[in-house]
Amino acid sequence: MIDVSGLTKTFKNGVNVVDGVDFSVAPGEIVGFLGPNGAGKTTTMRMLTTLLPPTSGRATIAGHDLLTDPRGVRRSIGYVSQGGGINPVNPLGDELELQAMLYGMSRAEARERIAQTLETLQLTGMESMPGGALSGGQRRRFDIAFSLLHRPSVLFLDEPSTGLDPQSRAGLWDHIRSLGLTVFISTHYLEEAEALCDRLLIIDSGRIAAHGSPAELKGDRTLIEAFMEIAS
Ligand SMILES: Nc1ncnc2c1ncn2[C@@H]1O[C@H](COP(=O)(O)OP(=O)(O)OP(=O)(O)O)[C@@H](O)[C@H]1O
Numbered sequence: 001m002i003d004v005s006g007l008t009k010t011f012k013n014g015v016n017v018v019d020g021v022d023f024s025v026a027p028g029e030i031v032g033f034l035g036p037n038g039a040g041k042t043t044t045m046r047m048l049t050t051l052l053p054p055t056s057g058r059a060t061i062a063g064h065d066l067l068t069d070p071r072g073v074r075r076s077i078g079y080v081s082q083g084g085g086i087n088p089v090n091p092l093g094d095e096l097e098l099q100a101m102l103y104g105m106s107r108a109e110a111r112e113r114i115a116q117t118l119e120t121l122q123l124t125g126m127e128s129m130p131g132g133a134l135s136g137g138q139r140r141r142f143d144i145a146f147s148l149l150h151r152p153s154v155l156f157l158d159e160p161s162t163g164l165d166p167q168s169r170a171g172l173w174d175h176i177r178s179l180g181l182t183v184f185i186s187t188h189y190l191e192e193a194e195a196l197c198d199r200l201l202i203i204d205s206g207r208i209a210a211h212g213s214p215a216e217l218k219g220d221r222t223l224i225e226a227f228m229e230i231a232s
Helices: 041-048 070-076 092-102 107-120 136-148 166-178 190-196 214-218 223-230
Strands: 002-010 016-025 030-034 056-061 077-080 154-158 182-186 199-204 207-212
Touching (some): 016 041, 016 207, 030 041, 041 056, 077 136, 092 136, 107 136, 136 154, 166 190, 190 223, 199 223, 214 223
Parallel strands (some): 030 182, 154 182
Antiparallel strands (some): 199 207
16 A cells, blocks of 8 residues: 655755655554654655655555656545644634635535544534634644545644543544544654554654564563664
């Protein structure tokens, strides 16, 4: 579903922030993207979601080539950025409807799709609230709702659970798993990544330092010990 080869980003200062990254994500897999601050996670996500042009390398996402078919990529993916993007003032229902109609849906289609999406994420009944009135956990679920309106097959989530309390984090992960989509998710919460991801990729200084199932990466250590050794 995601195939990445030699993906590189060099900013003007000449540093390869992402340095020849190769990996694949199979359909339906939930892959956790781990790494220390500044390792290159967000830069990689921004390239794979067409927001930042790579310096070199290739990727296909849901069969669409990142370089030659960015519109196809955008149609196939949902993306929740690190800070999210919910308008704090307007009613959430209005904002969802606007976004769905920007995807080309009629008002009736938009309302039906919004109702289904909110139901999936257990947000039904909150449409009249402004974004600013939501709790952190509700806001992150609404961020995901916005990213699902066009029924993407791949979801990119950049640190979606940061700042949430443990219960809200657990609830958010349950929702993410229940979607049944291919998910590429960055996080600093290693216990959650271990419990909920099928596979993990660890990036360090722009390079994939290790990859495998949580059990493969751990060996006979804890995941935190393994992470500290791998990403030194
Ligand atoms: N536009 C830019 N110009 C120059 N350097 C940049 C730019 N954007 C990011 N960087 C640098 O690239 C490196 C990787 O940043 P990135 O945000 O991808 O890391 P990250 O792994 O997502 O970190 P975090 O876990 O803190 O979110 C950092 O050193 C950052 O300062």
